[in-house]
Amino acid sequence: MPPVTQRNVSFGDLKRHLLSVAEAAQVANMDADSIRKAFQRGILEPGYIMDGNRRLRAINGLDLVYLRIAPSYSRVVRNKLRTALHKALADQIVYSSVHIIIEDLSGRKKSVDVPLERAVDETLAGIEDLKQTSQGIEVGENGEALIRGTNVEVHRIAALVEGGISIEEINHDYPNLSEDQIKIAVEYARVHPKHGRPYPVRTVKSIFRQGTGTMREVLSEEDHTEDDQARRG
Template sequence: MRKQETELFTPAEAAVLSRLSLKAVNNAIDKKTVTARRTRAGRLLDEPALVYLSLERQLAGDTTPEFRRRLFAEIAAEPRRRVVSVGALKVDIGESRREVMERLKQLRRAERLVTVNPEIMGGNPVFRGTRVPVHQVAELLAKGETVERLCEDYPRVSEEMIRLAPIYAAAHPLRGRPRKQPWHGWKPVATWSIPIRDLK
């Protein structure tokens, strides 16, 4: 019988799935509250770590670091249990697991709606069948633009695509500095000055 391969997640994906900040996820890894696997791709987390991180969102201020490490160890030891015990305390992890799995479904759906092709928009992620950059839509939503307005502005992009854009953008942040535009550094062809009094 073949052993099922464990799915692993980047810290950015873990932050989206657990609803913690990326800084909090990296902090949990750095303090060894959760165990990350080190690979060529970087530090990766498994499903028990995601369930624990989802719980940490609720427990961080009320528990000690030692308790949190023991809680993660219990979750990792038997990841399918609904209730884990740490000393005399029993913790129900079923709801946290359901939340993580629901967010994972949304993330996987968002990933299916997005394509990355070096020939389209310079390799930036765009919605499948369009040239609309996912990160641009997520940024517009973060600035307060409404889903309805974006549907009007981008008729080839569905409402579902727009709603899932922030999840995809957070899980797959753009890397590096923004690319320079081809005209960057060009000297203007012509310049002229207009006196302020003529602008009235």
């Protein structure tokens, strides 16, 4: 029997982790479209999770391990690897590698050892990072994601970063936020995109500070702030 990984995690443990496509893309550091294509082509079978009233396709942790490994191997090895992973018993501890036998063009058998340990470790570490990020977020009365312990909207801060505002500038306009809280907002928004009207990419203070904005930008930001205050009552 092959040696097991140092984490002593079972195949069932990995399968119990269900991530949305956006979350999985973040954990695996890959394009979300690649995961969607894997579903469409029947390479992976999606699970489902609920996000509020929305039903989202989800990928389990074991399939995420497979996606991390697959690009390094031929189609024949990938197919045998996927079969081997899904035939494993749920309570079986994950091996450090999978031994696969294939045939070359001449019909000769060839053995391939596919390491699992690094992919398992990176996948579990990424899932843990997601959990840590979520712990820094809370949901306001209006359903808006807020940075925990503040009334600052997650997607507002993420929009500023996406618009090119530096963390130092954001700290200037939001002195109650730490650098870690700003980074958490960006990470959370990346896997939980905002629906509906987007937030402005600059604050009123930054517009006046830089002296490059237009009155339309100022009014847009003020309108958005007033809308948010009205929703919070």
